[in-house]
Amino acid sequence: MATGKDVFRRNGYELSWSSSSAKINNDEFYGFTGVDYEEKLEKAFAWGMDKAGVPRGRTKGKYSVEGSSIKMYKSTALALIEALARKSPDGKSYGNVQFHFTLQYVEDDISVTEELFGCEIAGAKRSISNGPDAAIDEIPISVMYAKLSTPNIQGMTLFDNRQGRY
Template identity: 80%
Template sequence: MAIGKDVFRRNGYEVGWFSAFAKIDNDEFYGFSGIDYEEKLERAFAWGMDRAGVPRGVTRGKYSVEGSSIKAYKASALALIEALARKSPDGKSYGSVPFHFTLQYVEEDISITEELFGCRISGRKASLANGSDPLVDELPITVMYAKLSTPNIQGMTLFDNRQGRY
Protein backbone atom coordinates (compact mmCIF):
# COMPACT_ATOMS: atom_id res chain seq x y z
CA MET A 1 0.00 0.00 0.00
CA ALA A 2 1.47 3.34 -1.05
CA ILE A 3 0.83 6.20 1.34
CA GLY A 4 0.39 9.54 -0.41
CA LYS A 5 3.64 10.83 -1.84
CA ASP A 6 5.85 8.15 -0.27
CA VAL A 7 8.41 7.64 -3.03
CA PHE A 8 10.68 4.64 -3.39
CA ARG A 9 14.22 5.94 -3.91
CA ARG A 10 16.58 3.45 -5.47
CA ASN A 11 20.07 4.86 -4.92
CA GLY A 12 18.43 8.18 -4.08
CA TYR A 13 18.88 10.49 -1.14
CA GLU A 14 16.93 10.46 2.09
CA VAL A 15 17.12 13.37 4.50
CA GLY A 16 20.00 13.20 6.93
CA TRP A 17 22.41 15.39 8.87
CA PHE A 18 23.79 17.06 5.76
CA SER A 19 20.26 17.94 4.58
CA ALA A 20 19.54 20.03 7.71
CA PHE A 21 19.54 23.82 8.04
CA ALA A 22 18.74 25.52 11.34
CA LYS A 23 17.49 29.01 12.16
CA ILE A 24 16.87 30.75 15.45
CA ASP A 25 14.55 33.74 15.12
CA ASN A 26 15.15 33.61 11.34
CA ASP A 27 18.94 33.93 11.75
CA GLU A 28 20.93 30.99 10.41
CA PHE A 29 22.45 28.88 13.18
CA TYR A 30 25.48 26.96 11.95
CA GLY A 31 26.94 25.67 15.19
CA PHE A 32 24.27 23.21 16.28
CA SER A 33 25.22 19.56 16.48
CA GLY A 34 21.83 18.08 17.37
CA ILE A 35 18.30 18.71 18.57
CA ASP A 36 15.92 16.49 20.49
CA TYR A 37 12.23 16.96 21.14
CA GLU A 38 9.23 14.74 21.72
CA GLU A 39 5.61 15.68 21.12
CA LYS A 40 2.92 14.01 23.20
CA LEU A 41 -0.84 14.09 23.26
CA GLU A 42 -1.86 12.56 26.56
CA ARG A 43 -5.43 11.31 26.38
CA ALA A 44 -7.57 9.91 29.18
CA PHE A 45 -10.40 7.40 28.98
CA ALA A 46 -13.82 8.20 30.44
CA TRP A 47 -15.03 4.95 31.97
CA GLY A 48 -18.65 3.89 32.05
CA MET A 49 -20.48 1.94 34.76
CA ASP A 50 -21.50 -1.03 32.66
CA ARG A 51 -20.33 -4.55 33.45
CA ALA A 52 -18.16 -4.89 30.37
CA GLY A 53 -15.78 -2.19 31.60
CA VAL A 54 -15.67 -0.55 28.19
CA PRO A 55 -14.69 3.12 28.08
CA ARG A 56 -17.43 5.61 27.12
CA GLY A 57 -15.01 7.83 25.26
CA VAL A 58 -11.69 9.58 25.30
CA THR A 59 -10.68 13.17 26.03
CA ARG A 60 -9.14 15.42 23.38
CA GLY A 61 -5.90 15.24 25.32
CA LYS A 62 -3.26 17.42 26.84
CA TYR A 63 -0.55 18.44 24.38
CA SER A 64 3.06 18.85 25.44
CA VAL A 65 6.53 18.97 23.98
CA GLU A 66 8.93 17.24 26.36
CA GLY A 67 12.57 16.29 26.59
CA SER A 68 13.65 19.11 24.31
CA SER A 69 17.23 20.26 23.96
CA ILE A 70 19.59 21.87 21.50
CA LYS A 71 23.14 20.60 21.29
CA ALA A 72 25.69 23.06 19.96
CA TYR A 73 29.43 23.48 19.77
CA LYS A 74 30.73 25.46 22.76
CA ALA A 75 31.41 28.75 20.91
CA SER A 76 28.01 28.62 19.13
CA ALA A 77 26.14 27.81 22.36
CA LEU A 78 27.79 30.76 24.10
CA ALA A 79 27.02 33.05 21.14
CA LEU A 80 23.34 31.98 21.33
CA ILE A 81 23.25 32.56 25.10
CA GLU A 82 24.83 36.01 24.70
CA ALA A 83 22.38 36.98 21.93
CA LEU A 84 19.38 35.93 24.03
CA ALA A 85 20.77 37.69 27.12
CA ARG A 86 21.05 40.95 25.15
CA LYS A 87 17.33 40.68 24.29
CA SER A 88 16.28 40.33 27.97
CA PRO A 89 15.13 43.41 29.94
CA ASP A 90 18.14 43.24 32.28
CA GLY A 91 20.60 42.25 29.54
CA LYS A 92 21.68 39.14 31.47
CA SER A 93 18.94 36.53 31.94
CA TYR A 94 19.00 34.42 28.77
CA GLY A 95 16.47 31.90 30.12
CA SER A 96 13.55 34.35 30.07
CA VAL A 97 13.75 35.26 26.37
CA PRO A 98 11.49 33.33 23.97
CA PHE A 99 12.80 32.31 20.56
CA HIS A 100 11.64 30.45 17.47
CA PHE A 101 13.64 27.43 16.23
CA THR A 102 13.29 26.26 12.62
CA LEU A 103 14.86 23.11 11.24
CA GLN A 104 14.57 22.47 7.51
CA TYR A 105 15.64 19.39 5.57
CA VAL A 106 16.17 19.73 1.81
CA GLU A 107 17.13 16.91 -0.57
CA GLU A 108 16.28 16.97 -4.29
CA ASP A 109 12.49 16.36 -4.22
CA ILE A 110 12.09 16.33 -0.41
CA SER A 111 11.58 19.46 1.67
CA ILE A 112 10.50 19.21 5.31
CA THR A 113 10.27 22.07 7.80
CA GLU A 114 9.90 21.59 11.55
CA GLU A 115 9.24 24.60 13.75
CA LEU A 116 9.42 24.90 17.53
CA PHE A 117 7.50 27.88 18.92
CA GLY A 118 7.80 29.64 22.26
CA CYS A 119 11.19 28.12 23.07
CA ARG A 120 13.08 29.18 26.19
CA ILE A 121 16.37 27.87 27.49
CA SER A 122 15.72 26.07 30.77
CA GLY A 123 19.25 24.94 31.64
CA ARG A 124 22.73 24.29 30.39
CA LYS A 125 24.77 21.11 30.44
CA ALA A 126 28.44 21.44 29.56
CA SER A 127 30.76 18.47 29.33
CA LEU A 128 34.47 18.18 28.85
CA ALA A 129 36.40 14.98 28.22
CA ASN A 130 39.90 14.08 27.23
CA GLY A 131 39.96 13.39 23.51
CA SER A 132 39.91 14.92 20.07
CA ASP A 133 36.16 15.61 19.91
CA PRO A 134 35.02 19.26 19.97
CA LEU A 135 33.29 20.57 23.08
CA VAL A 136 29.50 20.46 22.92
CA ASP A 137 27.01 22.16 25.26
CA GLU A 138 23.48 20.85 25.66
CA LEU A 139 20.82 23.49 26.24
CA PRO A 140 17.57 22.01 27.58
CA ILE A 141 14.64 24.08 26.29
CA THR A 142 10.95 24.37 27.00
CA VAL A 143 8.77 24.44 23.90
CA MET A 144 5.23 25.76 23.65
CA TYR A 145 4.32 23.74 20.56
CA ALA A 146 5.75 22.23 17.39
CA LYS A 147 4.59 22.41 13.79
CA LEU A 148 5.56 20.19 10.84
CA SER A 149 5.27 21.22 7.19
CA THR A 150 5.84 19.39 3.92
CA PRO A 151 5.13 20.62 0.39
CA ASN A 152 1.82 18.72 0.50
CA ILE A 153 0.44 19.88 3.85
CA GLN A 154 1.48 23.08 5.61
CA GLY A 155 1.39 23.46 9.39
CA MET A 156 0.51 19.92 10.54
CA THR A 157 0.11 19.65 14.31
CA LEU A 158 -0.40 16.73 16.65
CA PHE A 159 -3.17 18.62 18.47
CA ASP A 160 -6.55 19.94 17.31
CA ASN A 161 -6.10 23.62 16.47
CA ARG A 162 -9.64 24.47 15.34
CA GLN A 163 -9.80 27.25 17.91
CA GLY A 164 -6.90 28.95 16.11
CA ARG A 165 -4.86 29.60 19.23
CA TYR A 166 -1.54 28.91 17.52
Protein backbone atom coordinates in the same frame (compact mmCIF):
# COMPACT_ATOMS: atom_id res chain seq x y z
CA MET B 1 -4.84 0.92 2.98
CA ALA B 2 -2.14 3.35 1.88
CA THR B 3 -2.58 6.80 3.36
CA GLY B 4 0.23 8.59 1.53
CA LYS B 5 2.60 8.20 -1.35
CA ASP B 6 5.97 6.76 -0.44
CA VAL B 7 8.63 7.49 -3.02
CA PHE B 8 10.85 4.55 -3.99
CA ARG B 9 14.48 5.66 -4.07
CA ARG B 10 17.20 3.73 -5.82
CA ASN B 11 20.60 5.35 -5.31
CA GLY B 12 18.81 8.49 -4.15
CA TYR B 13 19.22 10.56 -1.02
CA GLU B 14 17.32 10.36 2.23
CA LEU B 15 17.18 13.26 4.64
CA SER B 16 20.11 13.42 7.04
CA TRP B 17 21.95 15.93 9.18
CA SER B 18 23.90 17.14 6.14
CA SER B 19 20.55 18.00 4.47
CA SER B 20 19.57 20.33 7.32
CA SER B 21 19.93 23.93 8.37
CA ALA B 22 18.91 25.41 11.72
CA LYS B 23 17.74 28.90 12.59
CA ILE B 24 16.88 30.71 15.77
CA ASN B 25 14.67 33.75 15.24
CA ASN B 26 15.53 33.53 11.52
CA ASP B 27 19.27 33.83 12.22
CA GLU B 28 21.20 30.82 10.94
CA PHE B 29 23.44 29.09 13.46
CA TYR B 30 26.04 26.79 11.94
CA GLY B 31 27.34 25.05 15.04
CA PHE B 32 24.33 22.86 15.85
CA THR B 33 25.14 19.20 16.34
CA GLY B 34 21.74 17.83 17.38
CA VAL B 35 18.14 18.53 18.30
CA ASP B 36 15.80 16.42 20.43
CA TYR B 37 12.13 16.92 21.17
CA GLU B 38 9.16 14.71 21.85
CA GLU B 39 5.54 15.64 21.21
CA LYS B 40 2.79 13.97 23.22
CA LEU B 41 -0.98 14.02 23.11
CA GLU B 42 -1.99 12.38 26.36
CA LYS B 43 -5.55 11.08 26.11
CA ALA B 44 -7.66 9.55 28.87
CA PHE B 45 -10.57 7.13 28.71
CA ALA B 46 -13.90 8.05 30.30
CA TRP B 47 -15.21 4.87 31.90
CA GLY B 48 -18.87 3.95 32.16
CA MET B 49 -20.59 1.83 34.78
CA ASP B 50 -21.51 -1.16 32.62
CA LYS B 51 -20.37 -4.65 33.56
CA ALA B 52 -18.26 -5.15 30.43
CA GLY B 53 -15.88 -2.40 31.46
CA VAL B 54 -16.04 -0.70 28.07
CA PRO B 55 -15.03 2.98 27.96
CA ARG B 56 -17.73 5.55 27.08
CA GLY B 57 -15.22 7.58 25.10
CA ARG B 58 -11.94 9.41 25.41
CA THR B 59 -10.81 12.97 25.94
CA LYS B 60 -9.29 15.09 23.18
CA GLY B 61 -6.05 15.05 25.11
CA LYS B 62 -3.45 17.26 26.67
CA TYR B 63 -0.67 18.35 24.32
CA SER B 64 2.92 18.79 25.45
CA VAL B 65 6.43 18.95 24.05
CA GLU B 66 8.85 17.26 26.45
CA GLY B 67 12.49 16.28 26.64
CA SER B 68 13.53 19.09 24.33
CA SER B 69 17.15 20.14 23.91
CA ILE B 70 19.49 21.55 21.32
CA LYS B 71 23.12 20.47 21.12
CA MET B 72 25.83 22.69 19.72
CA TYR B 73 29.50 23.52 19.84
CA LYS B 74 30.45 25.67 22.82
CA SER B 75 31.20 28.71 20.64
CA THR B 76 27.71 28.52 19.10
CA ALA B 77 26.12 28.07 22.54
CA LEU B 78 27.90 31.18 23.81
CA ALA B 79 26.78 33.18 20.76
CA LEU B 80 23.17 32.04 21.30
CA ILE B 81 23.21 32.83 25.03
CA GLU B 82 24.72 36.27 24.39
CA ALA B 83 22.12 37.05 21.70
CA LEU B 84 19.26 36.06 24.02
CA ALA B 85 20.76 37.94 26.99
CA ARG B 86 20.90 41.14 24.91
CA LYS B 87 17.13 40.83 24.35
CA SER B 88 16.30 40.55 28.05
CA PRO B 89 15.17 43.63 30.06
CA ASP B 90 18.38 43.67 32.12
CA GLY B 91 20.66 42.68 29.22
CA LYS B 92 21.99 39.67 31.15
CA SER B 93 19.25 37.11 31.95
CA TYR B 94 18.71 34.76 29.02
CA GLY B 95 16.43 32.12 30.62
CA ASN B 96 13.13 33.98 30.11
CA VAL B 97 13.71 35.22 26.56
CA GLN B 98 11.52 33.38 24.06
CA PHE B 99 12.83 32.30 20.68
CA HIS B 100 11.63 30.45 17.62
CA PHE B 101 13.62 27.43 16.42
CA THR B 102 13.43 26.22 12.81
CA LEU B 103 15.03 23.08 11.41
CA GLN B 104 14.74 22.61 7.66
CA TYR B 105 15.76 19.59 5.60
CA VAL B 106 16.15 19.95 1.84
CA GLU B 107 17.30 17.14 -0.45
CA ASP B 108 16.44 16.93 -4.17
CA ASP B 109 12.64 16.43 -4.20
CA ILE B 110 12.15 16.36 -0.40
CA SER B 111 11.64 19.42 1.78
CA VAL B 112 10.61 19.29 5.44
CA THR B 113 10.42 22.12 7.96
CA GLU B 114 10.08 21.56 11.70
CA GLU B 115 9.33 24.57 13.90
CA LEU B 116 9.42 24.88 17.68
CA PHE B 117 7.49 27.87 19.04
CA GLY B 118 7.71 29.63 22.40
CA CYS B 119 11.12 28.18 23.26
CA GLU B 120 13.00 29.23 26.38
CA ILE B 121 16.31 27.96 27.74
CA ALA B 122 15.65 25.72 30.76
CA GLY B 123 19.21 24.82 31.81
CA ALA B 124 22.55 23.68 30.45
CA LYS B 125 24.59 20.51 30.21
CA ARG B 126 28.20 21.00 29.22
CA SER B 127 30.54 18.24 28.16
CA ILE B 128 34.18 17.92 27.23
CA SER B 129 36.53 14.97 27.48
CA ASN B 130 40.12 14.14 26.76
CA GLY B 131 40.39 13.56 23.04
CA PRO B 132 40.14 15.27 19.68
CA ASP B 133 36.40 16.10 19.89
CA ALA B 134 35.20 19.68 20.24
CA ALA B 135 33.38 20.85 23.38
CA ILE B 136 29.60 20.36 23.09
CA ASP B 137 26.86 22.06 25.12
CA GLU B 138 23.41 20.50 25.41
CA ILE B 139 20.85 23.16 26.25
CA PRO B 140 17.50 21.90 27.58
CA ILE B 141 14.63 24.07 26.33
CA SER B 142 10.96 24.37 27.15
CA VAL B 143 8.72 24.44 24.07
CA MET B 144 5.09 25.61 23.77
CA TYR B 145 4.24 23.69 20.60
CA ALA B 146 5.71 22.27 17.39
CA LYS B 147 4.65 22.38 13.74
CA LEU B 148 5.69 20.18 10.84
CA SER B 149 5.45 21.35 7.22
CA THR B 150 5.95 19.46 3.98
CA PRO B 151 5.29 20.60 0.40
CA ASN B 152 1.91 18.82 0.58
CA ILE B 153 0.60 20.10 3.92
CA GLN B 154 1.79 23.25 5.70
CA GLY B 155 1.64 23.62 9.49
CA MET B 156 0.64 20.10 10.57
CA THR B 157 0.17 19.74 14.32
CA LEU B 158 -0.42 16.80 16.62
CA PHE B 159 -3.25 18.70 18.34
CA ASP B 160 -6.53 20.15 17.05
CA ASN B 161 -5.93 23.85 16.28
CA ARG B 162 -9.27 24.72 14.69
CA GLN B 163 -9.84 27.41 17.30
CA GLY B 164 -6.71 29.19 16.02
CA ARG B 165 -5.05 29.58 19.41
CA TYR B 166 -1.62 29.14 17.85
